[in-house]
Amino acid sequence: MTRKATLYTRVGDDGYTGVLGRERVAKYDLMPVAYGTVDELSAQLALARTAARHPDTNGMLLEVQRDLYAAMADLATTPEAAGKVGVRLYEPRIAWLEALIDQVGQQVEIPPAFIISGDSYAGALLDVARTVNRRAERHVARLHHEAMLCNPVVLRYLNRLSSLLFVLSRLEDKAAGVEEFTLAKWEKRE
Numbered sequence: 001m002t003r004k005a006t007l008y009t010r011v012g013d014d015g016y017t018g019v020l021g022r023e024r025v026a027k028y029d030l031m032p033v034a035y036g037t038v039d040e041l042s043a044q045l046a047l048a049r050t051a052a053r054h055p056d057t058n059g060m061l062l063e064v065q066r067d068l069y070a071a072m073a074d075l076a077t078t079p080e081a082a083g084k085v086g087v088r089l090y091e092p093r094i095a096w097l098e099a100l101i102d103q104v105g106q107q108v109e110i111p112p113a114f115i116i117s118g119d120s121y122a123g124a125l126l127d128v129a130r131t132v133n134r135r136a137e138r139h140v141a142r143l144h145h146e147a148m149l150c151n152p153v154v155l156r157y158l159n160r161l162s163s164l165l166f167v168l169s170r171l172e173d174k175a176a177g178v179e180e181f182t183l184a185k186w187e188k189r190e
Helices: 030-051 057-075 079-085 092-105 121-145 153-175
Strands: 016-018 024-026
Touching (some): 030 057, 030 121, 057 092, 057 153
């Protein structure tokens, strides 16, 4: 007979959560804020996957989501505990991202001006994901600067990921039939 799991624990009702290597921290502590933002990014990527038109986008984003789970585990681990349990996101994943950026970048033309998002639905979703990624990167950078980041690969991964999301957004625009991107135009406005 299968036993159903309880979907709530009540452990976080006091506003604290557990991280690996410490007892409990406030839910607004730097670590939960960082891994929570990466979790938000993963959910945004899931939404983008559902709208993707280019046949390669879904698979790339799914692999990124798997990497982000490893990143979240590292972000929930103190540097002291990482010495005992190890890290989960490794340097080769950065090279993988760089190869994807190069591959996708060869398929799209990037104009030498700022692009205003919204030329396609999937492209816009990826642009939103890119902004969430940048917010996550800022939180992780703070962890790094305060010597609370157990795995600096996470910071580098997020930095590269924003570039991948930018070119994937343009790829999705192209897959939707967009021939010219909407560009920002600098005009004097009064």
